[in-house]
Amino acid sequence: MDVQLKIREAVKNDIEKILAVENGSFPVPWNEQAFKCEFSKQASGMNLFFVSADIDTGDIAGYAVGNVIVDFVHILNIAVAPQFRGKGIGRELLKAVEREALKRKFFSLTLEVRETNDPAINLYKKSGYMVKGRREKSYNGIEDELLMWKTL
Numbered sequence: 001m002d003v004q005l006k007i008r009e010a011v012k013n014d015i016e017k018i019l020a021v022e023n024g025s026f027p028v029p030w031n032e033q034a035f036k037c038e039f040s041k042q043a044s045g046m047n048l049f050f051v052s053a054d055i056d057t058g059d060i061a062g063y064a065v066g067n068v069i070v071d072f073v074h075i076l077n078i079a080v081a082p083q084f085r086g087k088g089i090g091r092e093l094l095k096a097v098e099r100e101a102l103k104r105k106f107f108s109l110t111l112e113v114r115e116t117n118d119p120a121i122n123l124y125k126k127s128g129y130m131v132k133g134r135r136e137k138s139y140n141g142i143e144d145e146l147l148m149w150k151t152l
């Protein structure tokens with residue numbers, strides 16, 4: 001049976017399933033507390049948090065989360081479960097965050113990415129993000145990170 005995915009705003013009940021995606025996506029994943037902290041920012045409007053979820057089971061294929069910083073949005077994290085990669089879900093999640101940013105009248109977005117993370121860098125470049133800077137050895141003290149920006 002085909003999985004039917006829909007992008008929607010994340011809710012607290014998604015945390016367990018988001019953690020499954022997170023743990024399969026990063027060598028040093030965020031923990032439950034980090035996600036709880038993101039949800040605690042929702043009431044203040046600081047947080048933009050979307051998931052791609054199976055409409056039948058509620059399973060999460062991917063998520064993207066960003067924070068409002070003064071007058072721009074900082075994309076903190078985006079991940080798609082390995083079995084769902086390469087199907088356009090990352091691009092759609094990024095678009096969902098951008099649509100929400102625009103709705104709230106924020107016109108710039110920024111993010112950091114490890115300089116060897118080609119899938120992510122390609123996703124961001126294809127989505128219109130441009131490299132504007134580099135932070136030396138800022139990823140675990142070993143790897144450089146690229147600073148990317150997009151103006152909507």
Ligand SMILES: CC(C)(COP(=O)(O)OP(=O)(O)OC[C@H]1O[C@@H](n2cnc3c(N)ncnc32)[C@H](O)[C@@H]1OP(=O)(O)O)[C@@H](O)C(=O)NCCC(=O)NCCS
Pocket residue numbers: 025026077078079080081084085086087088089090091092112113114117118119120122123124126
């Ligand atoms: C980066 C990530 C979110 C991409 O998600 P995805 O759903 O697979 O990406 P999409 O299918 O939407 O692909 C969009 C574009 O990204 C690029 N891309 C995606 N996977 C790629 C890969 N394995 N190699 C090279 N480029 C890739 C392509 O340019 C693609 O566009 P195209 O299909 O027109 O060629 C996913 O690989 C992931 O979760 N990685 C682990 C977590 C991570 O590193 N997150 C980023 C932190 S900064």
